[in-house]
Structure formats: C-alpha cells, structure tokens
Amino acid sequence: MSDDQMRSALRRLPSVDATVQSVRQELGDAVDQRYLTETVRQLVDMTRSRILGGDIRCIEMFEPRLQSTLAALVGNRVQTVINGTGVIVHTNLGRSPVSRPAADAMARAARNYVPLEVSLESGERGGRGAELSALMAALTGAEATLGVNNNAAAILLALSALCGGKRVIVSRGEAVEIGGGFRIPDVMRQSGAILVEVGTTNRTNLRDYASEIDEDTAAILTVHASNFEISGFTYKPALSELAALAHSKGILLIEDVGSGCLVQTDDYGLAHEPTLAESIEAGVDAVTASGDKLLGGPQAGLILGTRSAVDAIRQHPLARAVRTDKTVQAGLESTLRHYLRNEQDEEIPIWWMMSRTRDQLVERTARWHAALTDERFRLINTTSVIGGGSLPGKTLPSAGLAIVPGESSPTEIARSLRLAEQPVFPRVENDCVIIDARTVLPDQDEALIETLRTTLPFSGSV
Numbered sequence: 154m155s156d157d158q159m160r161s162a163l164r165r166l167p168s169v170d171a172t173v174q175s176v177r178q179e180l181g182d183a184v185d186q187r188y189l190t191e192t193v194r195q196l197v198d199m200t201r202s203r204i205l206g207g208d209i210r211c212i213e214m215f216e217p218r219l220q221s222t223l224a225a226l227v228g229n230r231v232q233t234v235i236n237g238t239g240v241i242v243h244t245n246l247g248r249s250p251v252s253r254p255a256a257d258a259m260a261r262a263a264r265n266y267v268p269l270e271v272s273l274e275s276g277e278r279g280g281r282g283a284e285l286s287a288l289m290a291a292l293t294g295a296e297a298t299l300g301v302n303n304n305a306a307a308i309l310l311a312l313s314a315l316c317g318g319k320r321v322i323v324s325r326g327e328a329v330e331i332g333g334g335f336r337i338p339d340v341m342r343q344s345g346a347i348l349v350e351v352g353t354t355n356r357t358n359l360r361d362y363a364s365e366i367d368e369d370t371a372a373i374l375t376v377h378a379s380n381f382e383i384s385g386f387t388y389k390p391a392l393s394e395l396a397a398l399a400h401s402k403g404i405l406l407i408e409d410v411g412s413g414c415l416v417q418t419d420d421y422g423l424a425h426e427p428t429l430a431e432s433i434e435a436g437v438d439a440v441t442a443s444g445d446k447l448l449g450g451p452q453a454g455l456i457l458g459t460r461s462a463v464d465a466i467r468q469h470p471l472a473r474a475v476r477t478d479k480t481v482q483a484g485l486e487s488t489l490r491h492y493l494r495n496e497q498d499e500e501i502p503i504w505w506m507m508s509r510t511r512d513q514l515v516e517r518t519a520r521w522h523a524a525l526t527d528e529r530f531r532l533i534n535t536t537s538v539i540g541g542g543s544l545p546g547k548t549l550p551s552a553g554l555a556i557v558p559g560e561s562s563p564t565e566i567a568r569s570l571r572l573a574e575q576p577v578f579p580r581v582e583n584d585c586v587i588i589d590a591r592t593v594l595p596d597q598d599e600a601l602i603e604t605l606r607t608t609l610p611f612s613g614s615v
C-alpha cells in the first residue's frame with residue numbers, strides 16, 4: 154500500500170458536518186442533532202484511524218456502517234423473522250416464542266407496578282415467586298421452585314449454594330459441554346465445588362458413585378446429555394437408584410435436566426424426554442432446567458426440589474445476581490397455566506408446532522402454493538427437528554415449499570429472503586431452498602406469502 158492510496162482513501166472520507174447535514178434530511182427529527190453528530194464523529198474517527206493504520210479498504214465500509222448504525226438508532230420496532238428452518242427450538246432465533254397470553258402478561262407487568270415483593274394483605278414485605286412455587290408444585294410435585302436468569306445460572310447457583318468447597322461426584326459421560334463453551338467442569342470450578350469424575354464415558358454404575366462418597370462429599374450431580382447421544386454398550390443407574398444412594402449416605406442428588414419438559418413427548422411421536430415431574434418423583438433434591446426450551450416460556454432458569462434445598466439456594470448471595478425480573482416471572486407463570494388447563498397444544502407455540510400432523514402441514518403448504526402461482530415453488534415432504542439441545546437426532550415428518558434455484562443460487566435466494574422487509578429464514582438442503590411449514594407461526598401465512606411473492610429475484614421462468 155502506497156502513501157498515495159492512503160491519501161486518496163483519506164480524501165474520500167466525508168466531513169462530519171457534511172455527513173450530518175445529508176443524514177438529517179433522511180431522518181428528520183428521529184434522532185436529536187447532538188446524538189447524530191456524536192455518532193457520525195465516532196464513525197469518521199474510527200474510519201480515519203483504521204486508514205492510517207493501513208486498512209485503506211475500510212473507506213468502502215463507511216457508508217454501509219453509517220446506514221446500519223442509523224438503522225439501529227431509529228429502529229422503532231423489534232425486528233422479527235419467520236422461521237422456515239424446521240428447527241422448533243432455534244437458539245439463534247431466540248429459542249421458544251411465548252404464547253400470546255404470556256406475551257400480554259409480560260407487557261402488562263412491564264407497564265405497571267406489581268406486588269413483586271409485598272403482601273397485598275399485610276402491606277409488609279413478602280417473598281418473591283410464591284405463585285411460581287404453587288404452579289410448579291401442582292405440575293411436578295416439587296415442594297419449592299426458584300426462577301433465575303437461565304439454566305446456566307441455575308446450575309452455577311445450585312452448586313455454589315449446596316456444594317461450595319465440597320466434592321461433587323459426576324459420571325465421566327456427563328462432564329460435558331452443553332454449548333457455547335459452557336462446560337460442566339468449568340461451571341463446577343467457578344462454583345467452588347470439587348469435581349470428582351467416576352466411571353467411564355459410556356458406562357458408569359452405582360458402585361462407581363458409591364465408592365467415591367466420603368465425608369467431604371456434598372452431592373451427586375447428574376446432567377442430561379441433551380445435545381448428543383451415546384448408544385450401544387452403555388449403562389447408567391436409574392435416577393431413583395442415584396437418589397436412594399445419595400440419601401442413604403446423607404448427601405444430595407442434583408440434576409441438570411436441560412429442557413424442563415412438562416409433557417410426555419412420546420404422545421407427539423418423539424422419543425421420551427425426561428420430565429420435571431419424573432425427576433421430582435425419583436427423589437432428586439434440586440433439579441435445574443431452562444424456561445425457554447421445551448417449557449415454551451421466556452428465557453429463564455428453574456430450580457425446583459425440596460424446600461430445604463431450594464431455601465438454601467434462595468439465600469445464597471449469588472441468587473440476587475441471577476434473579477428474574479417481574480416481566481419474566483409474569484411470562485413464566487402465564488406459560489405454566491396453559492399446562493394446568495391442558496391447552497399447551499393450542500396456546501404454546503412450540504407445542505402447537507410439535508402437534509401439527511403432516512397432513513395438516515401438507516394442507517397448509519398447498520394453500521401457500523395456490524396463492525403463489527409460480528412454477529418455481531414445489532410442494533415437498535421434509536423433516537423438522539426439535540433443536541435447542543433437546544431430543545438430538547429425533548425428527549418429525551413435515552411438509553414445506555421448495556424453491557427451485559433457477560438463475561439465482563440457493564445461497565443468493567436464502568440471502569434475499571433474510572434481507573426482506575419481513576425476513577424469512579429458510580433451510581438450504583440438497584441445492585434447494587426449503588421453507589418448512591411446521592415452524593412458521595400460525596399467524597404468519599400472509600406475511601410469508603408476501604415475502605416470497607415480492608422478494609425473490611424472479612427473472613424469466615424455469
């Protein structure tokens with residue numbers, strides 16, 4: 154890179170004043186002049202120092218960066234996307250969308266004062282989360298429940314409160330990475346508990362656990378292998394056997410069950426996913442789970458179990474750092490009430506998706522197809538997956554639309570769908586762009602058809 158190139162790049166860098174002037178014409182009063190000037194100044198300074206540092210191509214990025222920063226400043230609605238991937242609990246798309254009543258409850262809690270920590274009867278300070286405990290007691294038999302930020306926080310908090318400075322016994326096959334670098338051995342270290350691995354990757358029996366329990370041992374921890382499967386020559390004791398062993402030695406059984414499932418997945422044609430009720434029934438002292446996987450609620454973690462274990466956890470200093478806010482509490486409670494009324498298949502989006510039959514989805518895609526009247530759309534059979542680290546390798550038969558590539562490549566088509574005014578995330582499979590009907594929310598049909606109709610760079614016919 155020559156000095157000339159650098160000088161020419163610097164010459165192309167617009168002045169702060171000129172940029173602010175031209176941007177103001179587009180934005181009007183959407184952003185106050187002070188903040189607009191500050192934003193442009195930061196971007197001009199950053200671009201200049203990168204050019205001086207040798208990155209002359211940075212000048213090409215000035216305008217796109219400016220546009221995306223301005224879009225972030227004026228964005229007056231939450232960007233939503235249509236999930237056509239067929240992955241139901243899609244972590245990158247925000248896991249489970251909540252039901253309409255849950256969303257309304259969250260908005261209502263957000264807009265009002267609520268009796269979060271006060272008793273209506275006495276006017277005195279009262280405990281948080283009594284409703285959550287009552288709901289979970291009915292649904293799972295748990296004596297007490299505590300809501301926290303997410304399951305990762307739930308495990309960290311439970312281990313810190315119940316096992317800090319003590320040994321915790323974990324099967325070698327369960328000292329796993331859950332995702333995003335979240336590893337059981339690391340969380341354990343962070344909590345101050347001492348990890349004692351027993352058994353082998355594929356087989357751990359009751360004796361392996363029993364032989365390591367001593368007076369410095371606080372608990373056995375068992376972790377649901379949610380995002381992978383070990384099959385073949387495997388063995389692990391039943392949860393109730395682990396509970397009996399732990400209790401006979403005066404220690405606790407803690408379980409990270411992952412998904413927080415409250416229904417029998419067998420009824421949906423899926424493999425059996427352990428339920429929270431089964432864990433409580435087996436005698437687990439403290440179970441941790443996510444609120445936004447198979448429970449279908451907002452992002453949260455749940456810790457449920459015996460009153461003494463949950464009380465000890467509630468009183469730990471970390472509990473304050475990871476507690477839920479009033480909106481999440483309201484959303485969780487509202488979600489749980491759907492299960493009490495047995496209406497999850499109609500009300501909770503992920504269970505609505507899970508309970509659609511292939512015939513229903515075929516009918517739905519046929520309606521889309523009829524509305525589109527374009528030869529490039531084909532009706533296809535496909536398969537949806539559960540996602541979110543739940544039920545690995547288990548699929549549901551589904552139906553969808555395939556877009557025959559034509560002159561644009563599948564990658565280009567997928568990109569233009571994502572960049573549409575109402576973005577659609579399709580799946581690219583076997584050189585085809587597919588929209589899986591199962592994960593498209595019930596009220597998104599029209600928006601989907603509109604995006605398909607207007608976005609695709611259709612030129613000529615197939």
Ligand SMILES: *Cc1c(COP(=O)(O)O)cnc(C)c1O
Pocket residue numbers: 303304305306331376377378379380409410411412442443444453454541542
């Ligand atoms: C998903 C998962 C976690 C992490 O839960 P978050 O709610 O994302 O914090 C922990 N353990 C298991 C077994 C999981 O499946």
